[in-house]
Amino acid sequence: MTKITATQNLDDIITRVEGARLKISEHHIVKIIGISKYSEAKDVETLYNVGQRAFGENKVQDLKSKSEALEELPIEWHFVGTLQKNKINNLIDLRPTLVQSIDSIELAQELNKKLEAKNKKMSILLQINSAREDTKSGVMPEDAIEVYKQILATCPNLRLKGVMSIGAHVEDEKIIKESFKTTKKIYDELSPLGAVYCSMGMSSDYELAIACGSNMIRVGSTLFKD
Numbered sequence: 001m002t003k004i005t006a007t008q009n010l011d012d013i014i015t016r017v018e019g020a021r022l023k024i025s026e027h028h029i030v031k032i033i034g035i036s037k038y039s040e041a042k043d044v045e046t047l048y049n050v051g052q053r054a055f056g057e058n059k060v061q062d063l064k065s066k067s068e069a070l071e072e073l074p075i076e077w078h079f080v081g082t083l084q085k086n087k088i089n090n091l092i093d094l095r096p097t098l099v100q101s102i103d104s105i106e107l108a109q110e111l112n113k114k115l116e117a118k119n120k121k122m123s124i125l126l127q128i129n130s131a132r133e134d135t136k137s138g139v140m141p142e143d144a145i146e147v148y149k150q151i152l153a154t155c156p157n158l159r160l161k162g163v164m165s166i167g168a169h170v171e172d173e174k175i176i177k178e179s180f181k182t183t184k185k186i187y188d189e190l191s192p193l194g195a196v197y198c199s200m201g202m203s204s205d206y207e208l209a210i211a212c213g214s215n216m217i218r219v220g221s222t223l224f225k226d
C-alpha cells in the first residue's frame with residue numbers, strides 16, 4: 001500500500017465517521033481500530049505514518065509477529081479473535097491494550113487465573129452474539145448482563161470495559177440494525193457498571209453501527225485496500 005492510498009483510505013473513513021457521529025452529538029467520540037489481519041506489518045507502518053494509531057489482530061501469533069516487528073512505534077494493539085486456552089499465556093505476555101473477544105464466563109475465569117499467576121491485569125470487552133448466528137462466538141443477548149456481572153464479581157484481574165459485537169451477516173439493513181440496537185441496549189444497561197466501549201461496526205456497516213450508538217469501530221478491508 002502506498003502512502004497516498006493509505007492517506008485516502010484513512011481520510012475517507014474519518015470523513016464518514018465524522019458525518020455519522022455528528023448526527024448523534026458533537027460529544028459522541030468514535031475510536032477507529034484498524035484490523036490488520038489480512039495485511040503485512042509494513043502496511044500497518046504506512047498507516048501509522050499517516051496518523052492511524054490503533055490496530056487489531058485476530059490471531060495471537062500474528063499479533064506477536066506484527067507488534068514485535070513494529071515494537072518501536074507507540075501503537076495501541078487490540079485482540080479481536082477467538083482465544084484458545086493454550087494461547088492465553090502468549091497473549092498476556094504481549095500486553096495488548098484491549099482484548100475485545102472474551103466470549104464466555106469460562107474463558108474470562110481461565111484468563112483471570114493466568115493473569116493472577118503472572119500478577120498482571122488486562123482490559124477486556126465481553127463479546128455478544130447479538131445476531132444469534134451459529135457461526136459467531138459470543139454470549140447470547142439474554143445472558144449478557146448476568147455474565148458481565150459474574151465477570152465483575154469473580155475476575156479481579158480483568159478490567160471489564162464494555163461490549164463487542166459483530167453485526168448480522170446479511171444484506172438486509174434492517175436486520176443488521178436490529179443486531180446493533182440489541183448490543184447498544186445491553187451496553188446502556190452496563191454503563192452504570194463501568195462499561196465505556198460499545199465496539200461494533202466493520203468495513204461494510206460502520207456508519208450504521210455509529211448511528212446505533214457504537215463508539216468503537218473495527219475496520220479492516222476498507223482501511224487496508226490497495
Ligand SMILES: *Cc1c(COP(=O)(O)O)cnc(C)c1O
Binds near residue numbers: 037058166204219
Ligand atoms: C476481520 C474483523 C474485522 C474487520 O473486518 P472488515 O470487514 O475487513 O472491516 C472486525 N472485527 C473482527 C472481530 C474481525 O475479525
